[in-house]
Amino acid sequence: MFEPVLTRGIDRDLTRIENYVAQGGFTALTKAVRELTPQQVVEEVTRSNLRGRGGAGFPAGRKWGFLPQDGRPRYLACNADEGEPGTFKDHLLIDRNPFLLLEGIAIACYAIGAHHAFIYIRGEFLTGARILEASIAAARSRGYLGERILGGDFSLEVTVHRGAGSYECGEETALLESLEGKRGNPRLKPPFPAVAGAYGMPTVINNVETLCCVPSIVERGAAWFAGIGPAGSPGPKLFAVSGLVRRPGNYELPMGTTLRELIFQHAGGLREGRRFKAVLPGGSSSPALVEEHLDTPLDFDSVARAGSMFGSGAVMVLDDSVCMVRAAWRLAEFYRDESCGKCTPCREGTYWITAVLERLEAGGGREEDPALLEHLAGQIGTRTFCPLGDAAIGFLLSSLKYFPEEYAAHLRGETCRREVAS
Ligand SMILES: Cc1cc2nc3c(=O)[nH]c(=O)nc-3n(C[C@H](O)[C@H](O)[C@H](O)COP(=O)(O)O)c2cc1C
Ligand code: SF4
Structure with missing residues (x-):
């Protein structure tokens, strides 16, 4: 029987440090700094x-x-940008379990020998930023952060840095540029952040949920964690389910839970009278999967084998009321707007893809448009400076592959189901 790890006790107001401590919070940090060497922590997490x-x-x-x-x-640098459409799991952890994140950050910093951590938080998450500031102050006052943590030799300052709402600033090197006060363009790698990261110094960048997994690994051991879900990508996972299901929301389940179980059991299935059409298993950047893939386990390797991407585990469900051309157009607009403009294939390609989809959707499509879209996508895929380019074409290509008849219908002037899907 799976017991929640990341959301354990979340209904008991864990923004109050006394409640977090009462359920065993900061035990792992205490164990790490008092009983383990930094190298031992790295080995355990490995x-x-x-x-x-x-x-x-x-x-x-x-x-x-x-x-x-x-x-x-x-x-x-803790990546709390969470700008991917469909992803809202980090938001929950920050707002409802902030000390778990701070404990994970403190253990990670102890392990790598860092004395300063930055939480780069999406600009729109004002409440989350305030909660984190208050939580940092509370943790400091109890000796879990600041000078000589728990009376030992390890000291750590944590700074909350608010972004300005750019999706690209979630990409780790663009995040570092933005953190340093520059325009959020990605950096050329190498050098990798591990060698030259924030302010030119060695830097680890980890996601909020990654860091939230760390305290339980230190407390309960690597073997326990590795035993949850598939061996290749184990552990608890917070799945953010959105779209046309009865109960959208965050569900903490073991890695490897199937799409079918997540959608039809936990998220309540589809609305009355609707049929399943497609699912984006890893947020808006992931190619869609269809009915034949519903028994795919949700983990990095299985989703890749099915032809998509696990990403951040944001599962977006589409039913038969959705027009795939319209969905592709709406997502294309997002990537066009969020392209940072640094490289030509992405800057120009996302613009042209959006323009072609827009005319198809408006009923002015040309016979060659589906092929033109594939060609444009081919000019972007693997040819861009950062992964945003590939992210921009994943759903488009899958919609052309699995739903060519919808493109054909648009060419015949049947702009399908538009009013339902908007
Ligand atoms: C366009 C783009 C946006 C991204 N946005 C995020 C984000 O919001 N949060 C995040 O943790 N990682 C994001 N990433 C992935 C990061 O570059 C990086 O892989 C991640 O923060 C590393 O943390 P992890 O190893 O703990 O997953 C994004 C990547 C790209 C290309
Ligand atoms: S792929 Fe897009 S977002 Fe990434 S560097 Fe190029 S223009 Fe910028």
Whole structure:
């Protein structure tokens, strides 16, 4: 029987530090700084096989192990930008379980030898930023942050930095640029942030949910964590389910839960009289999957094998009332607007894809438009400076692959079901 880890006790107002401590909060930090060496913490997290929850699924322990041991200051940047359409899990953790995040940050900093952490939070999350500021002050006053944590040698300052609402600033190197006060364009890699990150210093960037997994690994051990869900990507996962289901929301379940179980059992299935059409398993950047994929386990490897991307685990469900051309157009608009403009294939390609989809949707499409869309997408995929380019074409290509008849219908002037889907 799976017990929640990330959302445990979340209905008991965990923004009050006494409630968090009463349910065992900060036990893991105490154990880490009093009983374990930083290297032992890195090893434990590596053995747990915790994979980053921000989208790419990179093993957290390995990332921590990359930092050069050269005596320079090092930093942790917690990625709380959460700008991907469909993703709203970090938001919940920040607002309702902020001390879990701070405990994870403190343990991660102890492990990598950082004395300053930044939480880069999406500009729109004003309430979350305020909650974090208040939580940092409360944790400091009890000796869990600040100078000589829990009376030992380890000290840590945490700074909350609000972004300005740019999706691209969630990309880790654009985030660093923005943190340093510059325009949020991504950086050329190498050098990787582990070598030259914030202010040119070695930096680890981790997602909110990744860091929230850390206290339980330290407390209950790597083997326990690795035993939850599939061996290749284990652990608890907060799935943000949105779209046309009866009960959209966040569901904490083991990695490897199938799409079918998540959608039809936990999220209550579809609305009365509707049929399942497609699902984006990893937020707006992921190619759609269809009915034949409903038994796919939700983990990094299985979703990739099915032809999509696990991403941040944001599951967007579409029923038969949705027009795929319109959905593709709406998403294309998002990527066109959020392209930072640094590289030509993305800047120009997202513009032209949006323009072609718009004319198709408006009933002025040309016979060659589906092929033109594939061609334009081909000019973007794997040719851009950062992964936003690939993100911009995933859903489009899957809609052309699985629903060509809807494009054909638009060419015949049947702008399908528009009023229902808007
Ligand atoms: C356009 C774009 C937006 C991204 N937005 C986020 C985000 O909001 N939050 C996040 O954690 N990772 C985001 N990422 C992924 C980060 O670049 C990075 O992989 C992640 O923060 C690393 O943390 P993790 O290893 O703990 O997953 C984004 C990537 C791209 C390309
Ligand atoms: S792919 Fe898009 S967002 Fe990324 S650098 Fe190029 S223009 Fe900017």
